[in-house]
Structures are given as C-alpha cells and as structure tokens.
Amino acid sequence: MNKALLKSVLPELGKFLRLFREKSGRNLAPVARNAGISISMLSQIERGIVSPSIDTLCRVCRALDIDMPELFRRLSASEPVRIHRGGERLTMERAGVRYEQLMTNQSSAFPAELFCIEVKPGCTTAMSGGGHEGAEMGYVLQGRARLTVGRDEYEINRNDSVFFNAHLPHRLSNTGKRLFRAVWSISPPHVDYLKTS
Numbered sequence: 001m002n003k004a005l006l007k008s009v010l011p012e013l014g015k016f017l018r019l020f021r022e023k024s025g026r027n028l029a030p031v032a033r034n035a036g037i038s039i040s041m042l043s044q045i046e047r048g049i050v051s052p053s054i055d056t057l058c059r060v061c062r063a064l065d066i067d068m069p070e071l072f073r074r075l076s077a078s079e080p081v082r083i084h085r086g087g088e089r090l091t092m093e094r095a096g097v098r099y100e101q102l103m104t105n106q107s108s109a110f111p112a113e114l115f116c117i118e119v120k121p122g123c124t125t126a127m128s129g130g131g132h133e134g135a136e137m138g139y140v141l142q143g144r145a146r147l148t149v150g151r152d153e154y155e156i157n158r159n160d161s162v163f164f165n166a167h168l169p170h171r172l173s174n175t176g177k178r179l180f181r182a183v184w185s186i187s188p189p190h191v192d193y194l195k196t197s
Helices: 003-008 010-023 028-035 039-046 054-064 068-075
Strands: 091-094 097-105 112-119 135-142 144-149 152-157 161-165 170-174 180-187
Touching: 010 039, 010 054, 028 039, 028 054, 039 054, 054 068, 112 170, 135 152, 144 161, 144 180
Parallel strands: none
Antiparallel strands: 091 097, 097 112, 112 180, 135 161, 135 180, 144 152, 144 170
C-alpha cells in the first residue's frame, strides 16, 4: 500500500476506523495505548487530519482486531461481489432440521452469516443448547415455531422477525403441522456445523 493510495482513502479510512471502534464499544484511550500512539494521534487519524504511516495503521488495525487487507477492500471503489448459486451452497440436515448457508463473511470488521433453516413438524433445533457469542436475527417465511431463549418462550409465525443475544441457550421447535422455514442471520458466524451435502 503506497502513500498516495493511502492519502486518497484517508477521509473514508478515518471514518471507518472511528465507526468500527465506537460500534465495538471501545474508547480512544485503550485503542491508542494498544497501538502505541497517543490519543491525540488516533483522534486525528479518525478525523482524517493526519496520514498515518503504514506501520502505525497496521498497529491501529491490530488494536481494533481489523484485518488490514479487508479494510482496504471495503474502502475500494471496486469492492468484490460474491454470489453463491443454488445447489452450490453448504448444507446440513439431521433430525428433521435442515440448514443451508446462503452467505458468510468471515472478515474481522463485519463478520456475519446468513442461512435458511427448515424444521419439520414436531422437530427441534439442537445446535445452540448452550448458547454462543454474538447475536441472531431471523425472518419467518412459512409455518410457526416456538423460540426458546433462556427460560422464556415466544411463538413466532409467518412474516414475524426476531432478534436476540445468542449467549443464552436457545432453540426452535416446530409447533405447527407444516414445514417451518426462515431466513436466519448470526453474527459472528457460527458455521462449524455445516458440511457439504
């Protein structure tokens, strides 16, 4: 990454670093300390006032857990587009529950996974009985189910959408007489249960 290119993306770079720091709940002081720079320097980088050296930028990215190549891919005007065609996606099916991974992004900046979940009548998901880090959200395409999060239960039906913190144990049980189908998202990705069908 040469200095001319770095200077050309400087305003967007600073804005991205600030938004990522704020959304990840980090204050200026610990990030600056971990990067080995002053709070004033980090603030000026975020406001696009100064152009950091490549070494300084690397240290700031490490302090924020940002992958530097991914950072510049996001800032590039020609950001790549990924398409997963039907029939080529990762799937898993067992005990009346089928997962199909629609898309995943493993970048440290915005990690997320999108998949389709189908639960046959009388069946229950069992993948997250102990909970995991991050959050989940979903949109019900058809059917109805009981969503259990911790000790609380919620009935969800077609056209309902839901969000919850995933650290609590959670599961979906199909309480209807037809297939339950939903589009679901997890951040960060939790893809270890998927395999090629």
